[in-house]
Structure formats: structure tokens, C-alpha cells
Amino acid sequence: MLQNILKAIRISVILWLITGVVYPLLIFGVGQLPALREKANGSIVYNLENKPYGSSLIGQVFTSERYFYTRPSAVRYSQGRQGRPTGVSGASNLATSNPDLLKRVVDTANQLRDENVSPIVGDFIYTSGSGLDPHISLRAAQAQIERVAKARGIRPEEVIPLINRSTDNRFLGIFGEPGVNVLRLNYTLDLNERVSNQRRNQ
Template identity: 55%
Template sequence: MLSINDFSKAIRVTFILWILTAVIYPSLIFIFGQLFVSFQANGSLIKDNQGNVIGSTLIGQSFKRDEYFWSRPSVINYSIGETAGNTGVSGASNLAPSNPNLIENIEAEIKLLKEVNIKPTADLVYTSGSGLDPHISIESAQNQINRVATARNLDPNEIELLITKAVEGRFLGIFGEPGVNVLKLNIELDKL
């Protein structure tokens, strides 16, 4: 049977563990993040010259104007709009490969890309699992050069050089594929 002493020890251990895991550890992580990796700890936010937040390097945005590189399509439309609100919701459609709605969405994306003379690639046709992927493949960026160059009246070679500079390698040198962050690329494009 439990004695008062055993019960007292259990309460003290629970309290000490609570202090360690709910107060001390989160505080240390917060302090470390703010001191050593504050850009990442605060959401990798990109600001304009006036200090206004224009986006995050971690979350995709919808670009559909011809003078910008287009992002991956998003089922949740990057959580912007009347249905999603500005909620930050992420997720996939969960439509099966045989679902007619999925096939219809894919065919619509392919048709749109072909109408503007962009060779359809997987990441410009299919949505990502989270619906918030900020990157496209190097090939997808290169396939958009002529459209962007024409819309901005720029030399395609100048835009190709911009893409080359914007390429981000594999995570830790081994995970994933090299890609281009669309927001960063479009910001650099506006600087030209």
C-alpha cells in the first residue's frame, strides 16, 4: 500500500519533471533560438525595405502573373481566400489516383501550362503533400524563362543566370533534390 511518504515523493518527482520539461527546457530552446538562429526561429520571414513582412522562405505563395515564376499548385491555395481564410492550414486533397476530380485538376493544370508555352513538369502539375511547398525544380524554373523574359522585356540569359544563383542544394548534402525557392527568385527578379 502507498504510504504518505511514497505519495509525497511521487508528487515531488512529478513537479520536478514538470518544471524541467514544461519550463526549463522550452526556455532554453527559446533562448538558444533567439540568440543563435533567430531568422529560422522566427519563421524565416522575408521583409521589404520598409520592414513589412512579404513572406516566409518556408511557405509557398501563389504567383500567377506572367512576370513572375509560378509556384507549385496548391489544393489549399496557400491558405488564402474566403474558404481557407488566413488560417495557415496545410494538407493534401486526399483524392485517390482514380478520382475524377484529381484527374480533372491535373488536366486543367496541364492545359494552363501549355496555353502559356510552359512544358508541364511534375511539380508544376501535381500539388505537394503539405500544399505549402515553396520550391520548384530547376527544370520547372527553366521552363518558365521565356514567359517571364517576354513579360518583363528582359534577356532570357539574364533570367537563366538568376535561376542558377537561386538554386538551393540538397538538405545536408544528401536529402531531397536541388530546387529553387520561388519567393526568393521572384524577389531577386524584381530587383533587376
């Protein structure tokens, strides 16, 4: 009996070492390889002061006229226009017949109309299933060019190349639709503005 108990303890310790120590360290080490390091560490984008700006994998809310808006979220994963951050993902689960859903859509559409966003495409008023979608469609990005260009005092034609640089193409060239990563686009706008200002001051 004692031998069986000791054998069970040895097996438990070995399994714990393999699954709780060796395997996690191995996966962590693989994740730090140059080709995988950025994604394994959360795809963090740093701002011009080298401080964390956000993750290019997670949508965050931008409220300034100088920035492109992302899709609305039914949850408050990060700071936004309403409520505190929750750190969770998910949808509202409201049925299409629910008056609360209709009110939210109408209120959002009216707000965008007041901000001269046109046309008002689905990306602006319908949330994604996860609430974390970092992308908007090309059409949604193009609808915001005039507003952002005016707020930054630049020509709309200057914004188009930045959108193209922040666009992710179809997965494997055939799945899904191209999407504009809003966080990367807004970071590129700030970077482009700083470079332009530096050239002006030289």
C-alpha cells in the same frame, strides 16, 4: 499519507518547472544564437518595404505574370487563386482514377498553356504531399523564364543568374535533386528590378 501527498506535489511542481519553463526557455535561447536565429524564427523573408513577404520554408501562390509560379497545393495554407487560407497542410488523397483529380490536372494544364508556359512539367500540375513545398525543379523554373522576362521587360539571360542564386543543392551533396526556392527567387527579382531602376534614375 500527508507526507506522500506533499512529496507528490513537490515532484509535480519540479517536473512542471523543468519541462514547462526551464526546457522551453533553454531551447528558445539556443534558437536565438546567430547561426540558428533565422530558421528558428521561421525563415521569414522581408520585402523591399521591410514587411513580412513570406517564409522561405513554406510555398505560397503567386499569380502575377511577373513572378515564377510555385507548385499547386491541395490545401490553401496561404492565400491563393481559390478559397480562403486554412493554415493546414496535406494532400488531396484523391486516387489516380478519381475524375476530380483528372479534371483539376487538365484545367491547370489548359490554364498554363493559355499563359504560354512551356513545357508543362509535373511541378505545375501535381501537388506535393504536404502542400507546402516551397521549391520547384530547375526544369520548371527554366520553363517560366520567357514569360517572366517578357512581363518585366528584361532579357531572359538576366533571369538565369537569379535562378542559380535561389537554387538549393542536393542535401549533403547526394540526397534529392536541386530545387529552386520560388519565394526567394521572386523576392530577388523585385530587388534586382528596384536596383536597376535606381541606377537608371541616377
